[in-house]
Amino acid sequence: MDSKCAIYPLRILWFGHRDVMHPRAGGAERTMYEVSRRLVRMGHEVTLATVNPGSLRGFEEISGIRVIRVRGNVVAHLRAPRIIRRVGPDLVVDDLAHVVPWLSPYFTDKPVVAFFRHLHARSLRGQVNPLEAEVLKLVERQYPRMYGSSVFVTETETGVRDLVSLGVREDAIMRILPGVDHERWRPAEKAGRPTLVYFGGMKDYKRPWLALKLLRRLGDSRLVVVGSGSSSATVMRICEGLGLCGRVTFTGRVSDEDLPRIVGSAWVNLHFSQVEGFGLSILEAAACGTPTVALDAPGVSEVINEFGLGVTAGNLEDMAGKVQEVLENNGA
Structure with a gap:
């Protein structure tokens, strides 16, 4: 143009x-x-x-x-x-x-x-x-x-x-469909061990604590939680209660330069929001070569299924199985 x-x-x-x-x-x-x-x-x-x-x-x-x-x-x-x-x-x-x-x-x-x-x-x-x-x-x-x-x-x-x-x-x-800046959001070298990332927002309706409950169902995977917000204290408290802090990294807010690298190094992006307009983080993860596994929700399921950006699940148990399948397909 x-x-x-x-x-x-x-x-x-x-x-x-x-x-x-x-x-x-x-x-x-x-x-x-x-x-x-x-x-x-x-x-x-x-x-x-x-x-x-x-x-x-x-x-x-x-x-x-x-x-x-x-x-x-x-x-x-x-x-x-x-x-x-x-x-x-x-x-x-x-x-x-x-x-x-x-x-x-x-x-x-x-x-x-x-x-x-x-x-x-x-x-x-x-x-x-x-x-x-x-x-x-x-x-x-x-x-x-x-x-x-x-x-x-x-x-x-x-x-x-x-x-x-x-x-x-x-x-x-x-x-009008959104887009991403491919000069910023692009594939990066994957982490050496199975790594999950959550960067969908730290608000209650986003349900970030479910990432921890999912992690407990997955063998040796580690989790990177990006961002801060009203739910941060709850998520950290649940992490301690589940004894998962050795497998979880909380980054807080990160720079625009670091975020694509973190997302691109992950094997799977996790999404738990109850509703989204589009779920831009799903599109950003896809641009980095990282598929999303998400719980079914208005807006989210439509975007993932319409554009082939990952898979959706009906409940947490189903989601754990689909995450494990993606990890195994990537050599875990």
Whole structure:
């Protein structure tokens, strides 16, 4: 593709709750960054407006992308109208990776794209208290009304079906598949002994502790757990309780340079999330030559089975058998 835009350059404003520098950044933030930097390369001007966790600069430029960070989730939403006026965008993207919407259609007459990742109603349990979960589910059901004249973008057929179930017209939905940077995510030399990797996120709905329960069913394999988050303490406590700490390495958050090497050296990538928009880590692992074995879940099973990126299992016992089969096929 030509490095410059074939149409007139656009001024694009993208609202999201985190950016790629956030300490809890995941697949949604990596997608936002990769798409944005390619838009910049095409000649467009891109501004990301996100929430500042308190440890990042309020203004920063990353790969040509202007990043505005506002302290606090509530304050960030309240400042959205001001940010729209300040940036003066030709196009706004409201990223719905986190359930609370940005409501940009109420503050601009320019086109707004609603980026729908997955149905949050499936993943709220355990993340927030029951009352808050019901309120957030109600908010999510209002998306069709809030974004009535907008185009919804989603990454999977599961996302399309979920939007339709919320009441969004199918002709207002566009499915766009994500991608990965093959200069960064590429095959690496495999570890000398059977090694599993988990880098799918340390949140309760991702169920990272199941990696430990799976490891207990597998002979001499070792496990590398990448990342940190709200579930980290639970996972470490379970590891100690199962007596597996000698076989598990916790890396915490790693650099962009180290992550592909760690994933590429593993024999199998593990995935336990209850729901995903696409499951970008599955695609990233595949680019590194590492197949994924995952528990069946909306979004996850579709991606793995549609693109042949690994295998899925109905329960943990079944998953252990499939992981063992992959390990044996690789010479374990």
